[in-house]
Amino acid sequence: MKITTRYDTHPADARGYDTETLRDRYLIDGIFQADDIVLTYSHVDRVVAGGAMPVSAPLALVATKEIGSDTFLERRELGLFNVGGAGRVTVDGTVYDLETRDALYVAMGSVDIRFESLDSANPAKFYLVSTPAHARFETMKISAAQAKQRPLGETATGNKRVIYQMIHPDVVRTAQLVMGLTVLENGNMWNSMPCHTHERRCEFYFYFDLPDSARLFHFMGEPTETRHIVVANEQAVISPSWSIHCGVGTHSYSFIWAMGGDNQTFDDMDQVSLASMR
Numbered sequence: 001m002k003i004t005t006r007y008d009t010h011p012a013d014a015r016g017y018d019t020e021t022l023r024d025r026y027l028i029d030g031i032f033q034a035d036d037i038v039l040t041y042s043h044v045d046r047v048v049a050g051g052a053m054p055v056s057a058p059l060a061l062v063a064t065k066e067i068g069s070d071t072f073l074e075r076r077e078l079g080l081f082n083v084g085g086a087g088r089v090t091v092d093g094t095v096y097d098l099e100t101r102d103a104l105y106v107a108m109g110s111v112d113i114r115f116e117s118l119d120s121a122n123p124a125k126f127y128l129v130s131t132p133a134h135a136r137f138e139t140m141k142i143s144a145a146q147a148k149q150r151p152l153g154e155t156a157t158g159n160k161r162v163i164y165q166m167i168h169p170d171v172v173r174t175a176q177l178v179m180g181l182t183v184l185e186n187g188n189m190w191n192s193m194p195c196h197t198h199e200r201r202c203e204f205y206f207y208f209d210l211p212d213s214a215r216l217f218h219f220m221g222e223p224t225e226t227r228h229i230v231v232a233n234e235q236a237v238i239s240p241s242w243s244i245h246c247g248v249g250t251h252s253y254s255f256i257w258a259m260g261g262d263n264q265t266f267d268d269m270d271q272v273s274l275a276s277m278r
């Protein structure tokens, strides 16, 4: 298991970052590495994000010095989505089989967490996000069919998409973690536009279903100081609470969003008018 640390930034400092510094601070690459768990420990709301890709043998989630407790979920909760082939997650002996796009919420206090693929020729890829927790809720598997669905946008503005709220207060109780999947309709390229910030919560965007030859331009920064990061398939972007987060692809794509912070109120967004953006 590998874990690297990222620190938080002041918005005024981010204004001066060049391309490489922006990528170094906010882009998470190399999420899926065969037979390994690769994590980023971010000081943005202490979110840990990354991937587990078991191929030849099961992988166990273990605590590291960064986590600072005896087991990974002693004082944390975990949300995960399978974006690969059929997979299995075992939590303290209980088996959860996850098809692609199924999600699992794993409760604080769970000790023995193992990931495996059901077919090593088509391995599972588990995208993981963990936030601190101070109360234990129930571990639960959530399929896309169980999600609260929010169709949004229209083809004329290139942003027709469905938001699947999966780890969300209307579906499963959590201490702070909120996660879901947004799928763009074929031929639509814009996500989260018109855009917003939410000072009460950070957000992490993980982009997938993008062909290798395609790229996505993820916009970030203060609304009047926008910057962009060019993103490839299966990369993620850290969005601090002060930053907008939206993007446009050269091909349609899907993404998993995850939020941690002061509230779980999905619609508590500070909408940004296009006319005010710079």
Ligand SMILES: O=C(O)C(=O)C[C@H](O)C(=O)CO
Pocket (backbone or CB within 6 Å): 161, 163, 181, 182, 191, 192, 193, 198, 203, 245, 257, 266, 269
């Ligand atoms: O397509 C969208 O719009 C989103 O998925 C928006 C995210 O869910 C979000 O930013 C929630 O705050």
Ligand SMILES: [Zn+2]
Pocket (backbone or CB within 6 Å): 196, 197, 198, 203, 245
């Ligand atoms: Zn948001």
